[in-house]
Each structure stands twice: as C-alpha cells, then as structure tokens.
Amino acid sequence: MHETPPQPARTPAPAARRVGIVGAGQLARMMLGPAIELGLATPVLATAPEESAAQVAAQVHPGRHDDEQAVRALAEEVEVLTFDHEHVPTEILERLEAESLVAVRPGPAALVHAQDKLVMRERLTALGHPCPRWWRIGSEEALAEALAEAGGRLVVKTPRGGYDAHGVRIVDGAAQARDWLAAHGELLAEELVPFTRELSAQVARRPGGQSVAYPVVQSVQKDGVCYEVVAPAPGLDDAAQQRIQQLALAIAEDLDVTGMLAVELFETPGGEVLVNELAMRPHNTGHWSMDGAVTGQFEQHLRAVADLPLGSTAPRAAASVMVNLLGGAAEDLAPGTRAALGEDPELRIHLYGKTVRPGRKIGHVTLVGEDPEDLLRRAHRAERLIVDGPDADRPTAPTVDGEPR
Secondary structure, X not given: OEEEOOOOOOOOOOXXXXXXXXXXXXXXXXXHHHHHHHOOEOOEEEOOOOOOOOOOOOOEEEOOOOOHHHHHHHHOOOOEEEEOOOOOOHHHHHHHHHOOOOEEOOOHHHHHHHHOHHHHHHHHHHHOXXXXXXXXXXXXXXXXXXHHHHOOOXXXXXXOOOOOOOOEEEEOOHHHHHHHHHHHOOEEEEOOOOOOEEEEEEEEEOOOOOEEEOOOEEEEEEOOEEEEEEEOOOOOOHHHHHHHHHXXXXXXXHHOOOEEEEEEEEEOOOXXXXXXXXXXXXXXXXXXXXXHEOOOHHHHHHHHHOOOOOOOOOEOOOEEEEEEEEOOOOOOOHHHHHHHHHHOOOOEEEEOOOOOOOOOEEEEEEEEXXXXXXXXXXXXXXXXXXXXXXXXXXXXXXXXXXXXX
16 A cells, blocks of 8 residues: 555644535445444435435435525535535635635535646646647537548547546547537547557545545446546556656645545556546445455545544455446346346345446446456356346447457
8 A cells, every 4th residue: 555644743623523515425324334333424416306316315405506506505404515526616616615604525726627628638637647639629620630630530528527438539520529519619629549458546634634545446348437447457557556646646735635445447458558638536446445444435535634644555355346337228236236146145235226227337246266267257147137137138348439359
C-alpha cells in the first residue's frame, strides 16, 4: 500500500459525525452501510423517493442538486457535504464554502476539475501530467482545423454533464458537432488515442494530506459503460503500478482533493499512460474493493471526508473481479439472484434497487481468489443468470461487444 503518513504537527479537529450526501443514486446507497458501521449519520438529497439511496436511507431530503435552497437545507443539518455525482453547480458550493456554512469535500475548487473537462485538461496540462493531445473548440472552423491537425478524426466531448458515454462523439467532420456547439458554446476535442487497454488508479486523501492508493486496475467498457474490472491490472509490473499510483497521488495533492479520486487512464502500446477522466467520489472501477480490499472505497471515502484515519487498501486475495449487471431480459432479478448464489457460494451480489431497463446499471457482482480468468468466467456466468433469468438461453461463453471472452 502506498500512502503518505498523517501530518504529526497538525492538531486534528474532531471528526465529523454528520455527512450529507448530495444525490441518491447507487453510490450514495453503497455509502450507507459503511456509514452505519462508522457511526455516521448520512442524510441524502434525493430528487425522488424511488432513487436507490432514498429507498433505504434513514433520512431523506427531497430536492434537486441544482436547487440552492434544497442543497442549503441539507447543508444546515450536517458538518460535511459530499457527493454521489459531480453535477452540483459550482457557484452553489462556492457560496456555501465562503459562508463557512459546511465543509464541502471535495471543495468546489477541486470538484470543478471533475465537473468541467476543459478546466481539467487545462489544469492537468499546466501541471505537466500526461494527457492526450487536445483542443478547445468554439466554432466549426476551429473544429475543422483541429481535425486537419489530427488526421481527420477526433473525440469530441461536452465540457459538462457527460457520463457513461453520454456527451462523447467521434467525428470526422465539423458539422457533426454543430448542435453541441450551439448548445454548449465550447467543446473539448481530443486525439483518438491508440490505447491497448484502460486502467484506473484510485486514491483517497484526508483534509490534512494523509493519502492512500489502491492497486491499479484494468477495466473493460461495453457500449461506453464500465462492464468488468480486474484488480490488480494483469501484467502490470510493480514498477508500473507504483508509477501510476504516484501519478494519481500527485493529482490528488495538486488539485487538493478530499475524499476518493479515480483517475481513468489509457495505456499506450509503449506502456505509457494518459489521463482520460477524473471522478472525485467512489467510482465504478473501485467496486471490486467492497469485497476485495481491507477497506472498501465507500468506507474509505467516508473516512476521508469525515477526517478519520484512512484504512488499509491491501487486497484480500491475489485477484479480484467486478462485473456490472446491465439490464437485460429479466424484469424480476430475484430468480436469477437465487440461482447465481446457489451455483457459486463465494459470489457477492450488490443490487441497486433500480427498475430494469436495457443497458442500465442495476447492480454488480464480485469474486476474489487466485485466478482472474476463472473469476471472470464465474462472474459472467452469474451476470447472465441474474440479468436474463435462470431459464433464458445464453451463449456458452460471455461476450464483450460481440466477441467471445
């Protein structure tokens, strides 16, 4: 485990006991169990009672994340405000912080780098962290020039609001982004990186600077959504692990992040990495840690934002895998869940309480052991049982984007 020690000269303030969570999705839901174990009260701000966390939280504040009065009402009842997502308007958080109404963690000056991709690219580039080649686009003419420089194709992203492949397009003509330019004014354009795989490095950081790093993991996407994760990333030697962990720790320090930070990366054919995205909260690529690490990411995030000593990130086994459950044929998940648990007693299932829609994240499964290929085979078997039902016809081997795994 790579970490920076607590700062001995610092006289710590009492740890927070009430942590408000803005947003009531599955990430907030999965914070609630660790919060109970840590003795923390965690009221959530929810837009609807059927949201994942709102179904099970002890205290629910109704309201939207972009309604300042609703956010203030939650802030007035807690010592720390943290987030299930990055979509809270920056100016609301800046006013709360300026008034010292509540500790905002991560603070708006850090969170803006996960909210606005242009801000993130500018800052990381200025700090010297490795990024893809990129362009700020304010017109079709500027995009046409960037396309010419890049060889005819670019990835175009909306600066704010994108997630799970939303707000991302690959274009080969400037007119293909005309509607986004009209709606957003400016866009981020990036080179198409010839990456060999996607990696993710997660770290946690307390207000006083103590930080810890998790093993770097490999992730696979399906239709732009995280589908599976293997921890640690296969074939990544110790030197590369440490180099990438140090990069993530440096970004957390440079941006003054408090809480969990996920640094999503492209690994290039030469073995170098480029920063793709940042998330300042628990992240899909860290779900493996719930069962595969001494301290799972949801407990770690709460420890960090409440200013409690951070926990060990050591893995519990040689390998851990996580496979997302994306909505399939089965509307009722109970029969498949029962069948999957019956087939594999070591399986861990985490369901989010969501209505099933095709491709929607409705849960995930994890397994820990010695052989990542065997763990993936078993996890995908459980996935198909749960999302399609135990009586559905299914291929003999799981597939990703149509190709056998």
